[in-house]
Amino acid sequence: MINLTINNLSHFMGSNKKSCSAFIKSNPEWKMKEVIKKTGINYIYESNKKEDVLELSYRSSSKTLKSFDKKKIDSIIVVTQTAISKLPSVSCILQDKLKLHKNIIAFDINLGCSGFVYALATLHSFFLSNMTKNTLLVCSDTYTKFLEHNNRTCKSVFSDSASSCIISKKKSNFSPKFNFFTDGSGSKDLLEKNNFIEMNGSSVFLFTIKTIPKLFKDLLKKNKLEIKDVDHFIFHQASKVVLDKLRADLKIPSKKFHSNYNLIGNTTSASIPILLEELIRKRKIKKNSTLMLVGFGVGLSAACCVLRWE
Amino acid sequence: MLLSKKSVIASVCKALKIKKINMNSGSENIDSWDSLAQLTILSELDKKTNGKIFNIHDISRATSVKDIIKVLKKAKLYK
Numbered sequence: 001m002i003n004l005t006i007n008n009l010s011h012f013m014g015s016n017k018k019s020c021s022a023f024i025k026s027n028p029e030w031k032m033k034e035v036i037k038k039t040g041i042n043y044i045y046e047s048n049k050k051e052d053v054l055e056l057s058y059r060s061s062s063k064t065l066k067s068f069d070k071k072k073i074d075s076i077i078v079v080t081q082t083a084i085s086k087l088p089s090v091s092c093i094l095q096d097k098l099k100l101h102k103n104i105i106a107f108d109i110n111l112g113c114s115g116f117v118y119a120l121a122t123l124h125s126f127f128l129s130n131m132t133k134n135t136l137l138v139c140s141d142t143y144t145k146f147l148e149h150n151n152r153t154c155k156s157v158f159s160d161s162a163s164s165c166i167i168s169k170k171k172s173n174f175s176p177k178f179n180f181f182t183d184g185s186g187s188k189d190l191l192e193k194n195n196f197i198e199m200n201g202s203s204v205f206l207f208t209i210k211t212i213p214k215l216f217k218d219l220l221k222k223n224k225l226e227i228k229d230v231d232h233f234i235f236h237q238a239s240k241v242v243l244d245k246l247r248a249d250l251k252i253p254s255k256k257f258h259s260n261y262n263l264i265g266n267t268t269s270a271s272i273p274i275l276l277e278e279l280i281r282k283r284k285i286k287k288n289s290t291l292m293l294v295g296f297g298v299g300l301s302a303a304c305c306v307l308r309w310e
Numbered sequence: 311m312l313l314s315k316k317s318v319i320a321s322v323c324k325a326l327k328i329k330k331i332n333m334n335s336g337s338e339n340i341d342s343w344d345s346l347a348q349l350t351i352l353s354e355l356d357k358k359t360n361g362k363i364f365n366i367h368d369i370s371r372a373t374s375v376k377d378i379i380k381v382l383k384k385a386k387l388y389k
Contacts, residue, residue: 029341038346153345189370201345202352203370210364241349 002127003172004120005310006165009277010063011270012056014047014144014160023156026149035156040240044265046144047160052084056162057138058097064136064164065098073166075105075135077122079115079269081192081298082141083108094138105132112190113236113297114180115139115269117305120167120293121178127169138164139269146197153201157239159265163273174308179219181211186300207300208238209245215304216250216294223306227252230306231289232279236296237261237271258284268297285309311359312389313382321354322375336374348373359387 020041024032036042047056057078065073078091091106105126111118116139126132140162147154189203220226233252235243237259247257260275267274272293279285289309296302313321315333322331326342337343343351348370355378356363363369366385372378382388 031342035346038349199345200370202348205349206352206364206367206370241346 001172001175002124003170003174003308003310004124004127004176005168005170006273006276007168008064008068009163009165009273009280010060011161011163011274011277012059012063013045013264014051014056014142016046016048018044018046020044020156023152027152030152032156035152038239038241039157040262041157041265042262044144044156045159045161047142051142051160052145053078053080053082053140053142053162054084054090054093054097056142056160057090057094057140057164060140060162060164061094061098061136061138064166068166070098070100072134073100073104073136075126075132076100077107077109077119077135077137079109079111079119079137079139080141081110081112081268082143082146090140091138098136100136111299111301112141112268113238113271114295114299114301114303116272117178117293117295117303118180120176120305120307121180121303123167124176124178133169135167136164137167138162139273141268141270143197143268146192146195148196151196151198154197154199157266159267161264161267161270161274163267163270163277165273170310172308172310174310176305176307177219177222178303178305179215179222181215181302183207183211183300189300190298204297204300205242208242208296208302209249211300211302212246212294212296212304213249215302216292219292219304219306225290225306229290230292231256232285232291233257233294234272234275234279234291235294237264237275238266238297269295313355313358313387314389315379317358318355318375318378318382321358322351322378325350325354331375333375333379336377338374343373351378362387
């Protein structure tokens with residue numbers, strides 16, 4: 001069987017760290033105490049004028065590649081929905097900027113919060129078909145560049161960042177399994193319109209709490225696992241209200257259910273790998289740990305997978 | 311449990327922390343009724359219906375008392 005390994009996780013946040021409670025200065029009518037109570041998000045990071053998806057991706061990838069032989073990279077995938085332009089893809093520009101060799105697969109995946117899991121699934125199928133061995137995977141978005149100053153729902157939630165890592169092929173007695181869900185009827189609930197992002201928070205919330213439990217249980221069943229068999233649950237860091245509801249509904253023990261949204265906000269597709277990086281740094285994830293990753297959001301789209309950490 | 315006009319109004323008042331609203335109240339005329347407040351309203355209604363509210367797709371777009379009652383009627387959760 002073929003497993004995948006995730007190494008050299010790094011990230012780079014937008015340079016402007018902002019306290020959500022300070023939004024009240026520019027928007028005195030916002031009841032930020034109540035907003036923060038619901039979102040659980042105390043700080044967000046906004047990119048500055050010079051920081052776009054390409055720059056954040058470059059900064060993060062440079063850290064990832066510091067201790068990895070560039071010559072071994074045979075593919076780049078960038079997950080983004082806020083690329084600097086519609087064409088060309090960020091991955092192609094990044095290949096050149098990082099001075100990676102040219103005999104390489106490079107493409108972008110246009111997905112948000114489910115994007116990291118989608119990329120892992122894509123890569124796993126590449127590994128099975130011997131297309132690639134070592135991929136530079138980057139997840140990056142700069143939502144805050146597309147928010148109107150009075151968009152309280154989004155302003156106090158989203159952060160700009162890039163996360164990068166090397167996904168490698170590994171022969172193993174374990175093979176990851178994936179589960180997906182798409183409901184385009186909710187496409188208007190989170191979208192970019194006239195260059196601004198708009199979100200109907202309650203519709204996305206309803207989609208999440210209805211969809212994820214079924215997807216989650218189906219995946220456990222597919223893997224013949226129960227909650228007690230999974231060591232770590234790493235969900236997309238949407239916000240407190242969403243994650244509290246999911247954890248309660250799914251009856252996941254709090255010790256196994258990780259979060260970091262309070263300090264960095266919702267970083268869309270980068271939220272799962274950034275949290276993963278933190279757990280590795282804190283040595284919480286050990287060799288052979290079983291992980292469940294769950295992404296959900298814009299699309300509306302959801303994806304989850306069970307991995308064994310090797 | 312089926313909801314009445316009185317219990318819908320009470321739930322909305324509790325969620326928005328305001329004392330008085332009427333059938334015409336909604337996000338267009340109450341400043342604090344935004345998408346986060348909508349979640350609180352839905353949570354309040356969900357508690358009263360033993361978890362049935364979150365299964366109604368249209369409820370997230372019901373942003374006035376009148377609309378909520380309309381959706382509840384359609385879902386047969388209104389008496």
